[in-house]
Amino acid sequence: MTDLHGVFPYLVSPIDPSGRIKTDVLGKLCDDLIKAGVHGLTPLGSTGEFAYLDRTQRTAVVQASIEAANKRVPVIAGVAATATADAVEQAKNYAKLGADGILAILEAYFPVKAAQIESYFRAIADAVDIPVVLYTNPQFQRSDLSLDVIAKLAAHPRIRYIKDASTNTGRLLSIMNRAPDMRVFSASAHIPAAVMLIGGVGWMAGPACIVPKQSVKLYDLCKAGRWAEAMELQRKLWRINEAFARFNLAACIKVGLQTQGYAVGDPVPPQAALGPEERRAVEQTLAELS
Numbered sequence: 001m002t003d004l005h006g007v008f009p010y011l012v013s014p015i016d017p018s019g020r021i022k023t024d025v026l027g028k029l030c031d032d033l034i035k036a037g038v039h040g041l042t043p044l045g046s047t048g049e050f051a052y053l054d055r056t057q058r059t060a061v062v063q064a065s066i067e068a069a070n071k072r073v074p075v076i077a078g079v080a081a082t083a084t085a086d087a088v089e090q091a092k093n094y095a096k097l098g099a100d101g102i103l104a105i106l107e108a109y110f111p112v113k114a115a116q117i118e119s120y121f122r123a124i125a126d127a128v129d130i131p132v133v134l135y136t137n138p139q140f141q142r143s144d145l146s147l148d149v150i151a152k153l154a155a156h157p158r159i160r161y162i163k164d165a166s167t168n169t170g171r172l173l174s175i176m177n178r179a180p181d182m183r184v185f186s187a188s189a190h191i192p193a194a195v196m197l198i199g200g201v202g203w204m205a206g207p208a209c210i211v212p213k214q215s216v217k218l219y220d221l222c223k224a225g226r227w228a229e230a231m232e233l234q235r236k237l238w239r240i241n242e243a244f245a246r247f248n249l250a251a252c253i254k255v256g257l258q259t260q261g262y263a264v265g266d267p268v269p270p271q272a273a274l275g276p277e278e279r280r281a282v283e284q285t286l287a288e289l290s
Contacts, residue, residue, distance in 0.1 A: 002074050002100050002131060004161055005201040006039025007215045008185070009208035010047035012253050013061045014264040021057050023064035025263050029209070030068035036212035039202065039219075041065055042103055044078030046137070046165075047206030049250050051080065051107065052268035059093065066098045074100035076133055076204075082107045084120050088127045101131040103163065103204070106145075118149045125158040132158050133185065133204075137165035147171075147178050154179035161185060163204045173198060188241055193234040196222035206249055207240045210256035211289060236289065243285040247278050255282045 011029065014022035030041055043065040044050040044058055053061070062077045069075050077094040079102050081087035091102050104124045106117060125132045134153060136145045145153075145162075153159045164172055165187035172184055176199055186195035188205035195203065196219070208215040214237055221230035244252040251267045251274045258264060259282075266273040274282065 004040060004074060004076070004101060004131060004133070004183070004185075007037075007202055007208050007212070007219050008040040008042045008076060008204040009033055009038055009212060009215075010045030010204055010206040011041055011043045011061070011065060012206075012209060012250065012257060012264050013044070013048045013050075013053060013057070013268075014262070015057070015268060016265055019057065021060040021064065022263065022265065023060060026061065026064045027068040029257065029262055029264075030065055033209065033212050034069065034072050037216040038073065038208065038212050039216075040074040040076060040100075041069055042076045042078065042204050044080070045103060045135075045204060045206070047209065047250050047253050048078060049268050049271070050078050050105070052271065055090075058090070059097075062094050062099060063097050076101040076103050076131075078103045078105060078135075079124060080105035080107050082109055084123050087120065087124050091124045091128050091132075095128045095130055099130065101133060101161075102128060103133045103135050105135045114146055114149050117145060118152055121145075121149075121153055121159065122156060125153075125156050128158070130158070131160055132156075133161040133163055134159060135163050135165070137187075147174055150175055150182065151178040154182045161201075163187065165189060169194060169198065172200070189245075191234060191238065193218060193222055193227075193230045196230075197227065206253045207237075207244065209253055210260065210286065211237060211240065214289065239285055239288065243281055247274060247282070248272070251278075252282050255279050256286055259283050259286060 014025040077099040079090045163185040186203040192203040
């Protein structure tokens with residue numbers, strides 16, 4: 001199986017006002033990110049606005065990402081659904097398209113108990129023969145993965161990774177202790193250098209789309225154990241997270257990419273595009289990092 005590690009940008013989903021996925025723009029973004037040294041790509045993460053796209057749009061995003069990557073780096077496609085059967089169908093479809101792994105997300109309307117949460121993720125992993133990355137984000141998910149469920153799922157031969165966006169580094173340590181074979185990806189909100197220090201294997205995050213070279217440099221510094229330099233760069237990059245925490249994340253990343261020449265369009269309604277003052281705040285933050 002593919003060994004996943006390093007910086008995986010959560011790709012945006014470029015879209016025009018009619019709802020068409022701008023696959024040419026996405027393809028160029030993927031190509032440029034790979035040339036910048038990222039270790040993989042993740043379409044349909046939270047920055048990819050998966051919750052706002054229909055099935056045809058999601059498939060177009062994944063297919064364009066896979067074609068652009070052309071096996072140069074692994075593509076980990078996001079699968080999200082409220083119904084298990086829907087999630088399984090998505091996973092099978094993306095695996096057939098050539099995805100190298102699945103980022104499994106549970107969307108819930110009614111609360112779901114631990115046994116059902118476990119069965120949802122287990123069904124996805126049973127349906128494919130590629131690695132499955134569990135995604136947990138208690139800020140946005142109605143039904144989250146408990147430590148007990150994570151430990152049980154870690155016994156599945158294809159569930160080898162977790163991306164935890166809880167912002168709780170103590171929880172990451174608990175995951176590592178309870179499931180020592182589970183490899184942990186952080187979110188950028190975790191402060192990636194700190195997660196690398198405690199045993200993480202990388203991070204999956206939207207901001208890496210707009211600062212890929214800096215993100216890869218941070219990863220390399222961490223892997224080399226050059227912690228003083230890593231933390232100096234980490235503190236600098238944290239300004240992006242501080243700015244983006246004030247606004248819609250997908251809107252911020254899209255504005256950042258627009259300033260870099262990518263015609264990625266606006267966020268999918270009912271999300272709103274950033275206003276003039278908000279755009280200036282994002283642009284100023286990026287200018288200070290260039």
